[in-house]
Amino acid sequence: MKRRTPAIALPLDQRPTFGLLLAVLAFAAVPLLAPLPPWVPASALGLLALRALALWRHRPMPPGWLLALAGLAGGVLVFAQFHSLNGREAGISLLLLGSALKAYEVRTRRDLIVLIYLGYLLSLSHFLFNQSIPWVLYALLLLTTLTALLARLHAGPQPPSWFVLSRNGVFRLLAAAPLMLLLFALFPRIEGPLWGRPAQDRTAVTGLANDLAPGSIARLVQSQAVAFRATFNASPPPPEQRYWRVHVMNHFDGRRWSVSPTLTGPGRLRPEGAPLRYSLLLQASGQRWIPALDMPDSLPPQTRLGNGHTLSTAHPIERTRKFDMSAISRYVLAPSLSPTVRRADLQLPAGSAPRARALAQQWRQEDSAPQAIVDRALRYIHDQPFYYTLQPPPLHGDVTDAFLFGTRRGFCEHYASAFTVLMRAAGIPARVVTGYAGGEWNPVLHYLLVRQSDAHAWVEVWLAKRGWVRIDPTSAIAADRVQQGVATGTAQAFASGSGASGALQRWIGSLSMSLDSVQYFWDSWIVAFGPQQQRAFLHRLGLQADWFHLGLYMTAGTGLLALLWLGAGLLRRHRPRTDAPTRLYRRHLRRLARLGLRPADGEGALDFAERVAHRQPREADHARRIAALYAEARYAGGDKPQRERRLRLLAEALDNHSSKK
Amino acid sequence: MNWLLRWAGPRLAIRGEQTCFDRRRLFILPTGAGIAFAALLLILLLVAMNYNNSMVFAFTFLLAGIGANAMWQTHRNLLGLCVTLHPPAEVFARQPGSLHLQFESGASTRRALEIEFEPADAQHLPSLVTVAGNAQATLALPAMRRGLRPLPVVRISSRYPLGLFRTWSLLPFSTRVLVYPQPASQAPALPSSPATGGVRAGPGTNEEDFEGLRDYRPTDPPRRIAWRASARSDTLLSKSMHAGAAPHVWLDWNALQGHDPEERLSILCRWILDAEQLGLRYGLRLPRRTLEPDRGTAHRRECLRLIALHGDIA
Numbered sequence: 001m002k003r004r005t006p007a008i009a010l011p012l013d014q015r016p017t018f019g020l021l022l023a024v025l026a027f028a029a030v031p032l033l034a035p036l037p038p039w040v041p042a043s044a045l046g047l048l049a050l051r052a053l054a055l056w057r058h059r060p061m062p063p064g065w066l067l068a069l070a071g072l073a074g075g076v077l078v079f080a081q082f083h084s085l086n087g088r089e090a091g092i093s094l095l096l097l098g099s100a101l102k103a104y105e106v107r108t109r110r111d112l113i114v115l116i117y118l119g120y121l122l123s124l125s126h127f128l129f130n131q132s133i134p135w136v137l138y139a140l141l142l143l144t145t146l147t148a149l150l151a152r153l154h155a156g157p158q159p160p161s162w163f164v165l166s167r168n169g170v171f172r173l174l175a176a177a178p179l180m181l182l183l184f185a186l187f188p189r190i191e192g193p194l195w196g197r198p199a200q201d202r203t204a205v206t207g208l209a210n211d212l213a214p215g216s217i218a219r220l221v222q223s224q225a226v227a228f229r230a231t232f233n234a235s236p237p238p239p240e241q242r243y244w245r246v247h248v249m250n251h252f253d254g255r256r257w258s259v260s261p262t263l264t265g266p267g268r269l270r271p272e273g274a275p276l277r278y279s280l281l282l283q284a285s286g287q288r289w290i291p292a293l294d295m296p297d298s299l300p301p302q303t304r305l306g307n308g309h310t311l312s313t314a315h316p317i318e319r320t321r322k323f324d325m326s327a328i329s330r331y332v333l334a335p336s337l338s339p340t341v342r343r344a345d346l347q348l349p350a351g352s353a354p355r356a357r358a359l360a361q362q363w364r365q366e367d368s369a370p371q372a373i374v375d376r377a378l379r380y381i382h383d384q385p386f387y388y389t390l391q392p393p394p395l396h397g398d399v400t401d402a403f404l405f406g407t408r409r410g411f412c413e414h415y416a417s418a419f420t421v422l423m424r425a426a427g428i429p430a431r432v433v434t435g436y437a438g439g440e441w442n443p444v445l446h447y448l449l450v451r452q453s454d455a456h457a458w459v460e461v462w463l464a465k466r467g468w469v470r471i472d473p474t475s476a477i478a479a480d481r482v483q484q485g486v487a488t489g490t491a492q493a494f495a496s497g498s499g500a501s502g503a504l505q506r507w508i509g510s511l512s513m514s515l516d517s518v519q520y521f522w523d524s525w526i527v528a529f530g531p532q533q534q535r536a537f538l539h540r541l542g543l544q545a546d547w548f549h550l551g552l553y554m555t556a557g558t559g560l561l562a563l564l565w566l567g568a569g570l571l572r573r574h575r576p577r578t579d580a581p582t583r584l585y586r587r588h589l590r591r592l593a594r595l596g597l598r599p600a601d602g603e604g605a606l607d608f609a610e611r612v613a614h615r616q617p618r619e620a621d622h623a624r625r626i627a628a629l630y631a632e633a634r635y636a637g638g639d640k641p642q643r644e645r646r647l648r649l650l651a652e653a654l655d656n657h658s659s660k661k
Numbered sequence: 662m663n664w665l666l667r668w669a670g671p672r673l674a675i676r677g678e679q680t681c682f683d684r685r686r687l688f689i690l691p692t693g694a695g696i697a698f699a700a701l702l703l704i705l706l707l708v709a710m711n712y713n714n715s716m717v718f719a720f721t722f723l724l725a726g727i728g729a730n731a732m733w734q735t736h737r738n739l740l741g742l743c744v745t746l747h748p749p750a751e752v753f754a755r756q757p758g759s760l761h762l763q764f765e766s767g768a769s770t771r772r773a774l775e776i777e778f779e780p781a782d783a784q785h786l787p788s789l790v791t792v793a794g795n796a797q798a799t800l801a802l803p804a805m806r807r808g809l810r811p812l813p814v815v816r817i818s819s820r821y822p823l824g825l826f827r828t829w830s831l832l833p834f835s836t837r838v839l840v841y842p843q844p845a846s847q848a849p850a851l852p853s854s855p856a857t858g859g860v861r862a863g864p865g866t867n868e869e870d871f872e873g874l875r876d877y878r879p880t881d882p883p884r885r886i887a888w889r890a891s892a893r894s895d896t897l898l899s900k901s902m903h904a905g906a907a908p909h910v911w912l913d914w915n916a917l918q919g920h921d922p923e924e925r926l927s928i929l930c931r932w933i934l935d936a937e938q939l940g941l942r943y944g945l946r947l948p949r950r951t952l953e954p955d956r957g958t959a960h961r962r963e964c965l966r967l968i969a970l971h972g973d974i975a
Contacts, residue, residue, distance in 0.1 A: 088712070113694050113824065117701050120724065124705065127716040136716060143720065147727060147823070154824040156773025158791045168822070176726025183722035184715075194711045319713060529715045565733055 013159075014112065015055065017152050021115055022052045022103060024145050028122040029096055031138065035129040037081055040093040043074075047100035061104055071101050092125045109153055116153075119146045131320070131527045133519065144169040178564075182557040185538075188550045189531045208289075208434050208455055210247050212257040214395060214403075217413045217434070220455040226283050227436060227454065228291055229520050231447040233277040237293065239438065241329050243458065243470060244291035244450065246435040248308025250345050254352040255399045257417060257432045259307055260344050266305040267334035267468070269295055275326040281447075281524045284319050288312040291436055291450070293327035294470065300324055308431065308460075309333060320527045332467040337429060345429035345462065353400035353421050360425035370463050373426045374471060377419060381476040384408065386415075388477045412474045416457040419473035429462035433470070445517045581633035584650050588626050595619070605630050622657050629653055663779055666814065666831060673831055681743040682817075686830045689736050695825035698728055731823040738819045739774075739828050741767050742792070748812070748836050749802065751965070753930070754843040758802040762815070766792040772821040776800055779816040779831055787818075805840045807926070807969055812836055841969045844934055845927035849917075851935055852910050880958045882940060909942035909954035912964075926968045933968070937961045947971060 026048045032041045054061070074097040075085070082090035099118040106112055123142035126135060148169035152159055160168070209216060228244075236242075249257040275297045282290060290303060290311040299305065300323040303313050311325075337345070348357075363376045387409040395402040400421045403414050410418075416432050423430035437456035439448040458472040525533075535545040543553065585605065592598070595616060599608040609627035613620035633646040665688070666673065672685050680686070691699070702725055709717035747761035762776065770793040777787035778800070790798045803813060818829030877886060877897035887898045912932045917925045929945070936943040937956060944954035945964045952964055 110694075113697075117697065120701060121705070124717055124720050127714055127720070128708075128712055131714070131716040139716075139720065143723070150824065151822045154773055154821050156789045156791050156821065158793075159772075172727050172730060173723065175730050176723050179726035179729060180719060180722040183725065184719050187718065187722070189713065190710060191713070194707060526719075527715050530713055565730070569733065569737065 014109065014153065017149055018106060018112060019052060019055055020145070021112065021119065021149055022048050022055070024142055024149070025099060025103065025115070025119050025122065028119055028126075028142055029100075031126040031130070031135060032092065032096060032122075035126075036089055036093055036096075040078070040081075040096060044096045044100040047097075048103060051100075051103045064105075067101055067104055071098065074098070074101070088128055092128070095121055095125060112153055113150070116146050116150050133522055140173065144173060147172055178561055179558065182561065183554065184529075185534070186550050186554045186557065188547050189529070189534050191531050208246050210249075210259050210289075212247075212249055212413050212417065212432055212434055212457055213255055214392070214399060214410070214414055214417070217411060217455050217457055220452050225452045226516070226519070227285075227450045227452050228280055228282045229447050229449050229524070230278050230280050230293070230439075231524075236441065236446075236448055237276060237327075237329060241294070242438050242448070243294045243433075243456075243472075244436040245294055245296075245308075245310055245433050246289050246291050248310055248431055248433050248460070250308070250347070250431040252348060252352075252417075252421065254349045257420075265307065265341075266309045269297070269309065269328070270332040270335060270467075271297065271328045271330070272332060273328055273330035275328050277324070277326045280323045280325050281520070281528060282317055282321055282323065283523075284321075285317050288314075288316055290317075290323060290325075292325060295328050295331045295333060297326045297328045308433070320523050321530070322524065322528045322533065332465075334462065334467045335465070337462055342429055342462075345431055346424050346427065348421065348424050353398055353425070355401045356404055356418070356421050357425040359404075360422050364426045370426075370428045370461070373428060374423070374461060374463075377422050378471070378473065378476045381415065381419075381473055386410075386477055388474065413457045415473040415477075416459050419459050419471065423459070423461050431460050431468075433458050433460055437472075440516075442517055442520065444514070445520060447520055449516055449520070579634065580647055581630055581650060584647070584654060585626070585630045585634075587654055588623075588630075592619070592623070622653075626650070626653055626657075663814065663831065666833060670833070673833055675832060675834055678746040678748070678834065678836055679743065680832065682739050682741060682830050684740065687736060687739055687828055688830065689732065689826055689828040692820060692824060692827045695728070695827075698724075698825050702728070728823070728825055732826045734822050735819060735826040735828045737769075738771055738821050739817065739830060741769075742771055742774075742817075743767070744817065744832060746812075746832075746834050746836060748838055751841060751962075752802065752805060752838050753841045754807040755804045756843060758805070760800045760802050760812070760815075762798045762800065764790070764792040764796045764798065766794060766796070771819070773819055774798075775818045775820075777816055778803060779814040781816070805838075807840050807842045807923075809837050809970065810840050812838055839966060839969050841965045842923065842926040842930045844931040845924070846931075848928045848931040848935075851932055851939075851941075852912065852916060878958070880937075880961075882938070885940070909944060910936060911944050911946055911954070912936065913946040914948055915946065922972065926971055929968050930965065933961060933964045 026045055029041045029044050029048070053059070075094065078090055078093045078097070079085055082093070084090050085094060095118070099115065099122055102111070102115055102118060106115060120143070123139050123146070126139070144166065148162070148165040151168060152162075152165055155165075159165075208220070230236075247259060249259050251258050251260040276293070278293065280290065290300075290313060292309075292311040295309060296305065296311050299311070302315075303311055303323070306312055334341075360373070363373050367373070367376070385408055389409050389411065392410045392414060393407045395407060400418050403410055404418050404422075413434075420430045420432050434455070434457045436450045436454045437458070438454050439450035441448055456472075456474075458470060458474070460468040460470055463469050529537075538545040543549065589599065592612060597612055597615060599605075603611075605627040609623040612623040616623075629646070629650040633643070633650045636642075636646065702721055705717060705721040705724070708714070709721055743765040745763040745765075747763060749758050749760055752758040764771070764774070770791065772791045774790050774792060775787035776790065776798050777785065781787075785801055785803075788798055788800060790796055800815065812834045815832040815834065816829055817832065818827055820827050877891075877899045881899040885899045891897045912929055914925055914929065917928055920928065933943065933945070937960075940956065942954045942956045943960075943964075945952040945967060947967060950967055952960070952967065
């Protein structure tokens with residue numbers, strides 16, 4: 001192919017820099033594959049790869065109008081995808097595509113600098129989606145490389161090697177760390193956004209939905225993602241009380257449970273014990289609900305109680321946040337039910353589950369006391385061959401009847417749904433509660449870790465005088481299941497009980513627990529560091545947290561750091577660096593010092609050698625030789641090879657002598 | 662004159678031909694790229710505040726720390742650097758000349774020093790040097806007019822390591838250079854020698870002119886070197902010519918009627934150079950000064966000095 005124009009007018013020695021920069025940009029785009037629609041990072045990666053190929057093969061660049069057209073097309077596509085150009089996803093997509101296109105327009109060093117700055121933005125953009133430790137390390141690596149590239153661009157002739165450049169990049173990070181820590185702790189944090197809130201699209205992390213159908217929780221149980229962590233001011237609640245309610249559903253359409261359209265309200269709570277205070281560190285979910293330990297008592301700011309005494313915030317939770325909560329384990333919820341609410345909690349779709357209704361009617365005729373019916377139903381699940389499995393067979397026909405009298409294999413949502421239908425059919429108000437049950441206790445840092453795999457569904461029945469009472473029908477199958485959480489329960493149910501794999505499992509379990517300790521520490525102290533945490537932190541240090549004082553501390557701290565820097569610089573200047581010949585010569589002096597010979601102040605090497613020759617004739621030749629070589633290596637000028645040759649001669653003379661001995 | 666020199670002139674003055682950069686001599690300001698970097702940090706800070714994102718906060722401050730440290734590093738890249746001026750041996754008007762600067766970096770390596778004249782010349786990109794230990798930089802002198810001229814101010818600046826800041830110093834050397842007239846490119850032939858009636862084409866190598874051997878001087882033409890004799894001794898020897906017997910020419914201002922004064926000086930300059938190169942003995946006659954015929958570097962320099970300062974131009 002005929003080469004029309006030079007591929008790039010960049011100076012030849014900046015081509016490797018450019019190549020490396022393209023690689024860094026590609027690495028910065030990789031983490032965005034997950035949170036963005038894949039076509040955006042994929043096309044950016046494609047563009048970067050093509051650019052690298054063109055750089056390598058010296059191919060000409062496309063004309064300017066084509067690039068402008070590509071940029072326009074990218075903007076239109078991004079707008080078509082997000083219906084906006086300034087949200088979080090849309091903004092990052094534009095940045096990514098723009099950077100990839102800018103790589104086609106690099107002519108001078110200034111263009112490379114622009115591209116490096118874009119690289120800085122790109123490598124940090126992923127933090128808007130994920131701030132976990134591995135990605136922080138990844139971003140640090142990208143940042144160091146970008147800074148090394150920037151230094152390489154400005155290093156002039158005889159640039160330092162890439163090794164030295166990257167080492168300096170690491171030093172730069174370390175030197176900047178004090179200022180970073182200072183500003184991180186003291187820069188005033190504000191609540192809430194400066195402009196629009198992040199769009200809700202595509203941010204939904206796997207979590208509980210506000211409806212329940214067969215299979216909806218089984219899907220979650222596969223996920224080991226952390227849902228939240230909780231630390232307790234006192235001792236944690238016993239395992240059988242670790243129920244975290246999220247949604248309460250009382251409307252059934254024959255297959256699917258959903259939150260009732262009629263507002264039934266939270267219901268009045270009458271505490272019968274002391275509240276348990278705890279703080280909840282909730283991972284970003286993109287949802288509004290907050291899992292609350294049964295039963296939530298006082299409300300954290302900006303939250304409210306909804307249907308069925310569930311807790312939610314005013315805005316979606318887009319980052320890891322901390323809530324101070326309290327729970328009451330002994331309570332009476334809704335001592336009386338209004339007729340409307342009662343009707344809503346007895347609702348069943350007409351004609352559904354005829355066999356279940358018949359069974360419930362039969363139980364009611366045998367003993368009409370509600371508590372007896374509840375016990376009867378639990379016993380039924382326990383006695384009949386009901387199985388607990390993650391892969392239940394599909395249910396045909398009426399879901400409830402098919403499960404209760406057909407397959408008899410299911411997961412918690414099957415049991416909760418069928419049990420609620422039975423209760424309602426027997427005339428007992430009942431509802432389905434979804435949330436999390438159990439959790440892993442971290443014995444080192446004393447917190448409870450709850451994963452998505454701990455998602456669970458259970459039932460509440462309303463009994464006169466006792467209010468809403470929690471019933472977990474799944475626990476009727478396997479007694480230890482509720483106490484250990486769903487995931488461990490399934491693991492126990494399916495893992496073969498051989499000793500070796502058990503030990504391995506325990507080991508992996510403890511390892512993942514210590515990893516989670518680190519992650520917990522990170523999330524609760526660093527990622528969730530907001531206005532409240534900042535105030536708490538400063539008060540603990542005995543400092544004021546208002547903006548005036550923050551400004552004062554920042555100024556003082558920065559000034560102090562500057563003074564430290566200045567002091568370090570002055571110290572370094574006062575200690576002249578010894579040159580290579582002197583370092584070698586000192587070896588010689590150390591050896592002579594062992595013979596009791598030391599140069600006097602101001603005594604030159606050659607004079608000293610004569611004195612040595614006089615005092616220790618055995619050393620005469622060697623001392624004279626070393627002194628002469630040293631004087632030559634140190635003081636004779638010459639170009640670099642000459643100086644190196646002399647240095648080598650000196651080193652060889654020293655080595656020969658010591659090896660002879 | 663540069664505003665900075667007007668403002669900071671006294672403390673920038675240099676005595677002699679060597680100076681070292683202390684803090685009073687150095688200036689530092691952010692570059693365009695540095696301002697863009699600050700804008701980048703501001704964007705990141707706004708994003709961090711909007712999303713209350715701890716890691717974006719942390720990395721913004723980390724980048725700010727890197728940028729602030731780069732200011733020290735840039736400043737330190739020039740601090741303590743010593744510069745010695747080697748004034749040009751001879752400069753001809755409107756001809757490329759060059760200036761040599763000897764750098765001594767001390768213990769650290771000074772990278773990417775940009776050296777140029779102030780005010781900057783659009784035609785000449787600054788020369789870039791990296792100094793580890795000792796290094797020399799050559800700077801092309803701008804075209805100068807004839808006479809005793811001050812050297813243009815030298816500006817040494819550096820953006821290393823990250824290009825966010827630019828530190829610089831100005832070197833207003835007090836050394837003045839003598840700028841000789843521009844040698845004429847088309848000059849009339851050298852005047853003929855009254856002794857022999859014509860210009861001798863070659864240097865006087867005739868047997869009868871040979872006087873003896875003397876030590877080689879750098880200005881001796883290679884043909885004059887006594888190679889055989891040099892091989893026997895340790896040093897280079899040149900054949901010395903009999904002074905009295907050599908022809909001489911007069912380079913006469915008045916012989917150049919019909920040219921304007923600067924042209925005359927140009928032609929005289931060309932003649933001096935040619936005559937010296939040909940090994941002739943030559944004398945110079947100016948309206949008010951006359952130099953007796955002679956040859957050699959000293960004589961040549963004296964002749965050039967006279968025509969450079971002709972007309973008492975300062």
